Amino acid sequence: MGKKVLMKGNEAIGAAAVRAKCKAFFGYPITPQTEVAAYMSKVMPKENRVFIQAESEIAAINMVYGAAGTGVRCMTSSSSPGISLKSEGISYIAAAELPCLIMNIVRGGPGLGSIQPSQSDYFQATKGGGHGDYNMPVFAPASIQEMIDLIQDAFDVADIYRTPCMVMGDGMLGQMMEPVEFKDRPQRKLPEKTWAANGLRGRKKHNIINSLYLAPEELEAHNKKLQEKFKKIKQNEVRYELYNCDKKCDLILVAYGTTSRICKNVIKMAKKEGTNIGLIRPITLWPFPVEAFEKTIDKTEYGYLSVEMSCGQMVYDVKLAANGRKPVEFYGRCGGMVPEPSDILEKVKTMIGGEK
Template identity: 75%
Template sequence: MAEKVLMKGNEAIAEAAIRANCEAFFGYPITPQTEVAAYMAKKMPKIGKVFLQAESEVAAINMVYGAAGTGVRCMTSSSSPGISLKAEGISYIAGAELPCVIINIVRGGPGLGGIQPAQSDYFQATKGGAHGDFNMPVYAPASIQEMVDLIQEAFDVADIYRTPCMVMGDGMLGQMMEPVEFKERVARELPEKCWASNGLNGRKTHNVINSLFLKPEECEKHNYKLQAKYDEIKKNETKYELFNCDGECDLIMVAYGTTSRICKNVVNMAAKEGIKLGLIRPITIWPFPLEAFNSTIASSKNGYLAVEMSCGQMVEDVRLSVEGRTPVHFYGRTGGMVPHPDEILNKVREIVGGTK
């Protein structure tokens, strides 16, 4: 068993990426994720790998595009406004079918907003986040340990499906410290990168990396190819946790990231009042875990309660999953405010009719 090390979230992200054989990092500083870049700046050159602080977020994501096109594992990180600036490049990367990992340590918005933790980038991350018909796997860890594990998973999934993958945590996960174990992972079978633009390498013609299809018939064919890939990702890569959902529940909460940790405390608090709560914790917020709702909908007497650090974004996916079969309620704080367990429990009492 590997030794546990106390690490700050942002630094653990960077170390996990290095251990996942990230060959190149391109980024630009922005609170609350700057320590990711700082750690990479210190470590990557010492082990013969590339660190480059670009002149802007736009430059950084296009450097990722170029490096990914050669077949090397590469990564960028940012926080909410910086991800907005990277949006066009992310669409190009998805269109060109290039693997990479994008880290978003979310802060409050819109606009410059604030530097406190939030989950208000959910729409940006899960609904494409840029122009065109595309998606990308988005992981939402609830702890620094899970963040480390999912970063290594994201690099593998990116390579398997030739897609950008995002790991999205809020500012708390980036700034807090927890014990971390860098585990030996079971290696997934990865395809050969015979598509990479890295010289002839025995081929008669050069590979060309491209997302431009001027003929509508060709562009449509490419889009259908991408959609078939996304269907495979939905089938094979959806992740979620069911917590205390066995048997009949008065209400099932739905929360991800650090908000789900708060909700687990609410489950225990409610139990002391005779209220049985369950929790669905999406680990991938795209693909969203539809099966989690199909398997629990009959056992929740008062439907679902989505709890978020936003004005209500994931709640829309909960409603789509439920398809009107049961009520969907919402409780959220935004702008960097974090939901308190007592506030959530008050909302639960309001829904279920008070102490049982």
């Protein structure tokens, strides 16, 4: 388009999905992402594409399963409790090796919690979320522009690896407005969907979409196949940002999404006081960017501080990545409360032994 337009995050999600040639959207309203469905309800029919407001989140994810099985580029969107309801379907989709996009605009929990922003779905998203041994790529944008860009990438990664992908932002990203640009992005080479259950199309046998393997030997073989795919995703699709980590740091913060933006302000505040802090910003939460810690482990004097809008979830992956070589501590707010830069800076000072 070549020019920036001011858009609300949820509407930008819809616009990005349409631009990424999403052909079908199945959803159900839940705050703070309802505007995604509202946008798609207006735009998709005009584009001669499918929009269905399902009778429930469970129905929506199973509609995605059906559409994805035919090879159609499709998606759903929800927020925390809604994703929980979709979790069985997501597991089925992962097992059946079907590409799709799942948006999660996270709200406070557990339970119905609140409609305020949170990052407390990290465990659910990165450790599978449903039953069985599986993972899915999880992208964590820090701005509406990055969310737009990652939606295109997530659709492509889904098609390349035949896997569900999640783009996970907090409620702030869904509800805030920012100037964005819809740029032409380089198209990754996508495999032909010869596996799709979309009629014979010259084949001698119908393709069958399945996740049921009653013989344990068959299910084990299928699981091993999936694990090989997950290994390739770990090798090829890790993304992260290193900010102010080129020189020796007193401490390195680890944060994703909008929390990482707050941490960049903390870094500026600390610099004025003579403290040099870096930031590791995971862009893929799964696969987790362990490589970023290998690059920075010798650059941090006092270790790492995981900053989250949760009671402490990503911090466990940070500890695994540091592997006991440097201290790892946690600072977080929960229930929809957003961390204050001054409070994070105070935590930094206690870690490095007071003001420098």
